[in-house]
Amino acid sequence: MTHRIAVLPGDGIGPEVTAAAVQVLGAALPECTFREAAVGAAAIASHGTPLPQETIALGRESDAILFGAVGGPGFDDVTPEKRPEAAILGLRKAFGLYANLRPAFAFAGLESRSPLRAELVRGLDLVIVRELTGGLYFGPKSLEREDGVLTARDTLVYRDFEIERIARVAFDLARARRKHVTSVDKSNVLVSSQLWRRIVGDVAREYPDVTLAHMLVDNAAMQLVRDPRAFDVIVTENLFGDILSDEAAMVTGTIGTAASASLGGPPSARGFGLYEPISGTAPDIVGRGIANPAAAILSAAMLARFSLGETEAAERIERAVAATLAEGPRTADLSDAAPATSTEFTAAVIARCRAESVGARPSR
Numbered sequence: 001m002t003h004r005i006a007v008l009p010g011d012g013i014g015p016e017v018t019a020a021a022v023q024v025l026g027a028a029l030p031e032c033t034f035r036e037a038a039v040g041a042a043a044i045a046s047h048g049t050p051l052p053q054e055t056i057a058l059g060r061e062s063d064a065i066l067f068g069a070v071g072g073p074g075f076d077d078v079t080p081e082k083r084p085e086a087a088i089l090g091l092r093k094a095f096g097l098y099a100n101l102r103p104a105f106a107f108a109g110l111e112s113r114s115p116l117r118a119e120l121v122r123g124l125d126l127v128i129v130r131e132l133t134g135g136l137y138f139g140p141k142s143l144e145r146e147d148g149v150l151t152a153r154d155t156l157v158y159r160d161f162e163i164e165r166i167a168r169v170a171f172d173l174a175r176a177r178r179k180h181v182t183s184v185d186k187s188n189v190l191v192s193s194q195l196w197r198r199i200v201g202d203v204a205r206e207y208p209d210v211t212l213a214h215m216l217v218d219n220a221a222m223q224l225v226r227d228p229r230a231f232d233v234i235v236t237e238n239l240f241g242d243i244l245s246d247e248a249a250m251v252t253g254t255i256g257t258a259a260s261a262s263l264g265g266p267p268s269a270r271g272f273g274l275y276e277p278i279s280g281t282a283p284d285i286v287g288r289g290i291a292n293p294a295a296a297i298l299s300a301a302m303l304a305r306f307s308l309g310e311t312e313a314a315e316r317i318e319r320a321v322a323a324t325l326a327e328g329p330r331t332a333d334l335s336d337a338a339p340a341t342s343t344e345f346t347a348a349v350i351a352r353c354r355a356e357s358v359g360a361r362p363s364r
């Protein structure tokens with residue numbers, strides 16, 4: 001059966017890392033077909049809009065989207081809906097992708113790259129379940145002069161069903177893991193967080209085998225660097241999840257391995273999804289061929305697992321990435337001396353995938 005993958009490379013290092021992910025996925029699953037469309041600043045240049053209708057249409061004709069990154073210089077004075085970043089927000093909304101899974105995983109051999117002491121990080125394996133289609137990102141916005149005062153508003157809105165469904169995703173996930181959920185909010189200040197805490201508590205009663213802790217977001221930011229391994233599944237609202245996931249990624253040693261899946265339902269129900277690195281267009285390294293493609297490749301593995309049901313291929317890709325990170329070659333974010341290029345890292349991952357598929361398991 002053919003798997004139809006929409007590839008949206010976007011801007012900056014997006015095309016560099018997405019090309020790597022397409023190569024690896026194509027090698028692991030030859031039945032994938034790839035069709036590309038424009039998003040972000042690239043689409044503004046070619047179509048006059050960050051998210052052309054034909055890009056959405058390609059997504060609708062596909063089993064999954066492999067996404068790079070969007071953003072670029074020159075948009076500081078442009079309203080949010082005309083910025084390149086509107087493309088990713090528009091896709092999340094258009095496809096109802098409310099559940100964003102962001103694993104933070106300490107790969108063996110990378111402990112010394114963490115800003116934390118190696119013994120605090122070794123074996124770290126947590127998942128942030130970020131609510132992705134609500135909150136401050138999607139509430140009404142305005143910028144108006146009111147009584148002579150220039151006034152900007154972003155509105156934080158959460159509805160009960162939005163909290164309930166993301167809480168269920170987190171508890172279901174925890175059930176298949178270490179059975180602990182930390183719900184992160186700011187309920188000492190925000191009424192939306194009070195509702196969040198109440199509803200997550202209600203859902204928790206349906207999962208007596210899973211423990212729940214509530215934590216304020218400022219404390220959570222601190223605990224993530226004090227003792228990151230105390231976390232199993234973190235569930236939180238859109239903006240807190242955005243910020244905490246970059247922090248958790250760096251705790252593992254680099255943001256260059258941080259993958260994500262954006263789903264419209266529980267991960268157990270195989271279906272359409274969008275898969276992307278959590279990081280951005282990395283303007284400081286674009287065009288140099290040194291970006292770490294691991295996050296994009298691991299996002300492709302999540303795509304194989306959650307949207308294609310190809311568990312064996314997903315695991316093969318993940319093992320090949322883990323072995324390459326452990327043994328090298330490594331890109332510049334993970335190596336001080338003679339780092340590999342993105343292309344060299346990708347070739348090493350593909351070689352390990354192929355070696356395994358012909359029966360010769362690579363050494364770990």
Ligand SMILES: NC(=O)c1ccc[n+]([C@@H]2O[C@H](COP(=O)([O-])OP(=O)(O)OC[C@H]3O[C@@H](n4cnc5c(N)ncnc54)[C@H](O)[C@@H]3O)[C@@H](O)[C@H]2O)c1
Binds near residue numbers: 277285
């Ligand atoms: N999903 C997305 O499309 C997405 C996500 C985050 C940021 N952005 C956009 O990207 C642009 C740049 O944002 P930023 O600079 O704040 O964050 P960024 O994530 O692009 O970069 C932050 C730092 O991480 C490094 N980095 C990121 N990915 C890397 C990789 N694969 N390998 C090695 N190093 C890597 C960069 O070099 C940089 O030093 C902005 O326009 C922002 O809106 C887009």
Ligand SMILES: CC(C)[C@H](C(=O)O)[C@@H](O)C(=O)O
Binds near residue numbers: 085089
């Ligand atoms: C580009 C931006 C809109 C996006 C977000 O804030 O969700 C990014 O930072 C992410 O983490 O995916």
Ligand SMILES: [Mg+2]
Binds near residue numbers: 242
């Ligand atoms: Mg982010």
